[in-house]
Structure formats: C-alpha cells, structure tokens
Ligand SMILES: Nc1ncnc2c1ncn2[C@@H]1O[C@H](COP(=O)(O)OP(=O)(O)OP(=O)(O)O)[C@@H](O)[C@H]1O
C-alpha cells in the first residue's frame with residue numbers, strides 16, 4: 001500500500017450504509033471503527049438514489065454513532081452503471097495507452113462514451129504475441145456524481161470512487177493473496193444484486209451482476225408463506241442461525257431451498273458464460289460475501305449447481321480488531337462490511353489501479 005492518509009470506507013447499499021475505519025500502526029493495519037445505518041425501502045432503487053436527503057441524514061448519523069472524526073472517504077459504485085471488459089490491444093507504452101483508451105472504450109463499452117469515466121488496468125503483457133491484455137472499466141459519470149454530491153452534502157470529502165467488485169477483491173488479496181495459477185469467483189450477494197467477480201491469474205477476468213438477491217428471497221417468503229415483508233425478513237435471518245431455526249415452520253426452509261436454487265441457477269449461467277468464452281477450463285473455488293452470504297441454503301445451492309467448493313469469505317480474518325470496534329455491529333454484520341472494509345484500505349494519494 002502506498003503512502004497517504006487512510007480513508008474511511010463508505011458503502012451506500014440498497015438497504016443500509018456501512019462504514020469502516022482502519023488504523024495503521026507498526027503492527028500493521030487494524031480495524032478501528034465500524035458503523036451501520038439502515039435505509040428505508042425505496043430510498044435507493046436500482047442503485048439510483050431516490051431520496052438523497054435520507055442518505056445524507058444516514059451518513060451523518062452513522063459517522064456520529066461510530067464516533068468517526070475523519071472526513072476523507074472512499075466511495076464505490078456498482079450495478080448497471082459500471083461495466084468492465086477484458087480486452088487485448090497491441091503492446092504499447094502507458095502514455096500511448098492513455099491516448100488510445102478512449103477509442104478502445106468506444107469500441108467495447110455499450111454506453112455513450114461522453115457519459116462515462118474510463119479507467120484501465122494492465123493485466124498481462126505478452127511480448128511474444130506483440131499484445132497485452134487490459135481490463136477496461138467504465139462507470140457512468142452521472143451516477144458517480146450523485147454519490148459524490150450526497151457525500152459532500154453530508155460534509156464528507158470523497159477522494160476515491162472505486163467499484164464494489166474490485167474493492168472486495170482488494171480485501172481478499174489482503175487476507176489471502178491472489179493465487180497466480182488459479183481461477184476463482186467472489187460473489188457479493190446483497191439485497192438487490194449478486195455481483196460476480198471471477199479472478200484469474202491474480203486479476204479480475206470477468207464481472208457480472210445477477211439481479212436477484214436477498215430482497216428477492218424475502219419477497220418469495222412473503223408470497224409463499226403469506227406474511228408481511230418485515231416478518232419474512234425476520235424469518236429469513238432466523239433461518240440462517242442454527243439456534244433460531246428450530247422454531248420456524250418446515251415450509252420456510254422449503255421456500256428458502258427453492259428460491260436459493262433459483263438464485264444459484266442465475267449465478268451458474270454467468271459462470272458458464274465465463275467458462276465458455278474465456279478459455280479457462282475450471283473455477284476452483286467460490287467465495288460468498290454480502291448479507292445474503294449468511295444464508296447457508298444459498299451456499300449449499302451454489303455448491304450443488306456449480307460442483308465447486310463454496311466458502312463464506314471471512315472479511316476480517318487478517319485484521320486485528322481494536323477495542324473501539326462495536327462488536328454488536330461487527331459480529332452479526334461482518335459479511336455486510338466487505339465493501340466498506342475494502343474501501344477503507346484505500347489511501348488518499350494512491351493512484352487508481
Ligand atoms: N443473517 C442473515 N441471514 C440472511 N440474510 C441476511 C442476514 N443478514 C443480512 N441478510 C440479508 O442481506 C441483505 C443485506 O445485505 P447487504 O448489506 O450486503 O446489502 P446492501 O449492500 O444493502 O444491498 P445491495 O448490495 O444490493 O445494494 C438483505 O437482503 C438482508 O435480508
């Protein structure tokens with residue numbers, strides 16, 4: 001990690017805001033503070049902020065509750081407004097690529113190029129073929145600006161805007177490193193989307209979002225058990241905990257199994273597409289994170305469909321926890337904190353990868 005001030009990681013998700021702050025000492029990085037603030041339904045719809053005042057208030061609240069004084073933050077975006085593509089170009093210098101990249105984006109990104117910010121990462125140089133592989137990333141400027149403006153209204157200074165998938169990959173790298181000879185998937189299953197990132201030979205090779213996640217699972221419980229959303233949400237969380245599950249009707253588990261299988265089927269279609277188009281012959285492991293990763297039925301369904309070992313990612317396995325950290329938030333919500341944790345590893349002076 002390069003020099004600069006550590007930033008507070010701020011993840012504005014569909015159901016809640018999550019924040020994390022790290023501390024850097026001679027011992028290395030430690031987790032210093034975490035915060036969580038629920039957002040009302042309809043505050044953010046399809047990742048568009050419908051009620052910016054509610055998000056501004058939520059941000060202020062979560063910084064106060066978590067006792068975070070630092071105002072320099074890293075944000076992230078995801079969903080339909082972000083696209084990444086692995087492309088191959090003739091070998092060239094970084095300066096040449098900087099000039100060329102806009103043109104490449106026009107060819108490969110299905111957005112109007114005037115509306116997007118374009119960035120890239122060099123994945124591999126292959127001098128023997130006279131080519132290099134790069135990861136091209138485009139994010140809609142309007143979407144980024146909305147989040148940046150909201151953060152500013154909450155008196156924060158957004159210095160970095162990253163992408164959910166890469167942020168989680170950074171966190172994974174901190175914890176376990178990126179094996180140079182393996183292809184594996186990290187899937188962030190939140191409330192409104194499951195974001196897949198296939199990492200191959202140490203770099204992201206494929207990203208795609210599946211539109212059904214935690215909310216879809218709850219809605220199916222509403223329909224099939226006939227309970228209101230809030231109650232269905234409670235049932236779902238209870239079903240994920242071994243000690244609470246015995247009080248639930250068997251029908252709840254039947255519905256969860258079926259719905260998780262549907263979500264796993266959609267995930268598998270994306271993984272099949274990756275395998276069919278990338279030339280890679282297998283995915284060696286799948287890591288789940290995000291709030292819905294707590295549901296054991298989902299991991300089991302993904303494992304059944306993919307025939308690949310599934311593991312719930314442990315976001316803080318390599319981060320010592322300071323006594324200031326609110327355990328009431330950290331313990332039940334650790335899977336929800338991955339994006340904010342990854343963002344909190346960004347530094348103010350760091351160049352975008
Ligand atoms: N213990 C649990 N068992 C099952 N589901 C859970 C549990 N805890 C949280 N969830 C679900 O996880 C989702 C929230 O997770 P997360 O905070 O990762 O999503 P988000 O970031 O708000 O949404 P998105 O990423 O779609 O914008 C909700 O659907 C919630 O019901």
Ligand SMILES: [Mg+2]
Nearest residue numbers: 013014190339
């Ligand atoms: Mg999320």
